[in-house]
Amino acid sequence: MNRKRVASAFTVLAVFVLVGTSLWFFVTGKGLQVAGMAAVASALGVITTVFVDKVLPHTQRTLQAPDALQRIADAVRVEWSEELVHRFVATERDLVAVRWLPRTDLAGRLGDSDLLISGTMRDVSAIVDQFMQLRPRRRMVLLGRPGSGKSTLAVSVVIKILDHPQYRQLAVPVPLSLSSWNPNAVALRDWISRRIADDSFEYVKKDLDRGEWLRIVQRLVTQGRLLPVLDGLDELAEKVRVRALQDIEHTLGGQDLVLACRSEEYSAVKEAGGVLTGVAVAEAQDIELDRAVGYLREMTSNATSEQWIKVYSDY
Template sequence: MLRWRRRTPARSANTVVGDVVGTVIQAGHIQGPVTIHTTETAADEADALAEVVRRQWADEAAVRLLRQPEPLRLRWSTTGRPVTGRPAAVLGAAVGGRPLRLRLHGFLEDVVELVVRLPHRQLVVLGEPGAGKTVLAILLTLGLLQHRRRAGGPVPVMLALASWDPDAEHLDTWLNRRLVEEYPALGDVAATLVAAGRVMPILDGLDEISHARHAAAIEALDRAGAGGRPFAVTCRSSEYEAAVAAGGRVLATAAVVEIEPVGVEDAIAFLAAGTVPGDGRWNPVYAHLRAHPHGPLAAALSTPLAVWLARNAYLHPDTDPADLVGFTSAHAIENHLLDRLIPSLYRRVPPGPTSRTSPRYAPADAQRWLTFLATHLHRQHTRDLAWWQLHHAVPPPVTGTIYGLGAGLLTGLGVGLAGDAAGLAGGLPLLMTAFIAALVPSVVFGLIVRFAWSARHIPGRTVVRLYGRLRQLARTTGKRLPFGGCISVVVVLATTWLTGFGTALLLGAGSGFAAAVVAAVADWSTVPVDELSAPSPVSVLRADRSVARVRALTQGIGLMAAVGVLVGVVFGDIAGLAAAAVAASAGALAGGFDSAWGLFQVARAWLAMRGQLPRDCIRFLEDAHRRGVLRQAGAVYQFRHARLQDRLVHNGDSDGATPS
């Protein structure tokens, strides 16, 4: 229980005391037009969002095994750094007219009570790398959701701050964008929830923003706090102190607490809980920690991340944890543990449901693939591993060539078949006619896809509804007309030598217009993926795969009908049937691969061929998540900790094995 006390001359130390006791878990780690919604609608959407967020982070806490085998006792207390506002501003008013001092302390799960009791519900959590800030943020999110069920209030939503540029984007605009990205089903309701104060952002990783923008971020958060917005934000201690010093501004109404280092006995208790009875391998480590409580090993194991790494790195009975005693620096110990983690985790079966068909990955292969992924994310300047962004790891000419050759060869085959049926081939063999006709389309389609696919990377779902969407269909058709123009050029260049320019121009105009219309219909029937009920990488992939199938069917049937009729009218029924058959295949190919799922198929095939990822990379990512190497944040994966990602990148560079 938290008690706010008045400062008296006799007991000046007892101004504000957090007398809290609890059980602690293991720490591992608007812009545009806005539609106005009724209060009832916004309330219903907020309730739905709260349930989704609860399931999302409850599942993630279970996968991370945060409560097994025994909780790691972690404490927080008011920071001693000069980064806190005046106590009277944080608490809302001085008690009895006297000045106050903040003196708060407690265990991790007690932070929920702290936030609830704070009048402004604004909190900053500081800690060293691996101190458990993200786990605290997860606990706070889940705890505030439970409190909301009883007492109401805004929906706590945990978001990573790395993508925010406070110099270019207002906090509310960023919140709206991130909510739509994480929970696309919200749509424009997200802006309503943000504007109405129905969302409480739990912002993880202020230090992940560019150092040059830290001060601007604090200023923006302070303005939001002055407007009454509740929030919580986590940050590394030294980065936050430097940002406050650089900007000369604190979060005036926010309490600032800092996670304390893990004590020697707490670390020993946690390590011992993960061993079988009679296992004495850790005894030299325990003895060393007690004999040298301020030595390098104790310093290394002072964070939850390092303690978790140590237990998992030496979980197998043929390993010897006594190796840790011989290191002379805490940094070297942490690097050693990070290097051992993946080989150790991939020596055993992952937790969760398994079967005879469950994947088994060699540690060396897993190390190579994860190193590639870490390096890819590093080059993209992100911590989020999204399957629909993996095409950035493939050279654009490769995707253009694959798509261009496929579409070009089909176009050439159609021209060859139709020309042969119409008697226009001039005695040339069918294959020769098709080859000549495919040369130009292959090149042009390759150039088209290089630009078209660069923007087609957002997963979607299919919605066919006319009411209220006809104007959108018209706008979508207008946007697709340049694409149709490109198709027209392709057809004209491929057929002029057979039919003459006039007929080729007629065929090109008709084919291009048909291609634009059917592509526009496919675009119009696709909206951002609706995964509010279960946001996960796999569910988003399945939804977009369905989109690809619908697009393939729509564009295949549309082009088959349009091109078949057009060619049939000009050159006869047999030529029309031949052209229709090939147009159906070309339309299906273009529609299926003109999606996030289609581009992902090309990317994963290329990366698997080069040995940079396994053939079924989604299955590999799911397995890495179950093993604890990756964590899930909505529809994307992240490495369990930024230090692990950075270490893999460093090792890949130093070994000269960084994928190109």
């Protein structure tokens, strides 16, 4: 319900009562009772103020943080499960078994121990388990060549976290493409809040208007209740990448985080002064030829056809 509309409605009602009462006093000749008319108008004004400023906010606050987080999680699950289907990924079996190994030269450190993440695209659950065991913060960077599966793994990790038994102990993961962010024009926290609010508004629009929902999301972001899964640092203009990574570290340094980027570009940004602290870094490995052929054999329904046999025979 929109507070301004309700306030306007009450104001109009107060005016009608005021005019009607004035006419009645004039026709009946009870001019001395104008004081009563003024009292009625004053009372209506007080009621309007109290209702708008006290009752309405109480009604709107019935969407508490757990409910708001659940609606965002629902929005993420629907949108990004569909995205995986569009990428022809219905199950982990549909993923080529790309191996992910630690990049200790790029990782942050916790005491004397490297923060390590490793696994394969066929066992995303194992990667998520390792991610959830990271301390004191869960922060992971996924690197790889173009087309190596960084974005697909990032989205798969999001869905696995939402399915994880300990999910409610975590911030709600939300995939966000950095390509739409201008670090020189918009503060990261504001950009994250507006993107999430816009993407999930469909799930709350019956209860809240956009402005109210944005304010709720802003509080959740500030409180660290949402886990940004940022993809595409390499898609930003080269001249702003260092600034972007510095802003990410400054704004989200104390929060959980997932970042996906091309290996070469991330290394260049780090060498130029951009840095994320306390992160585990995993990099996609090139696929061996026999692994690629095995995947094609497994996933191709007509793998025994004459055309495919001819392809495989060359290897």
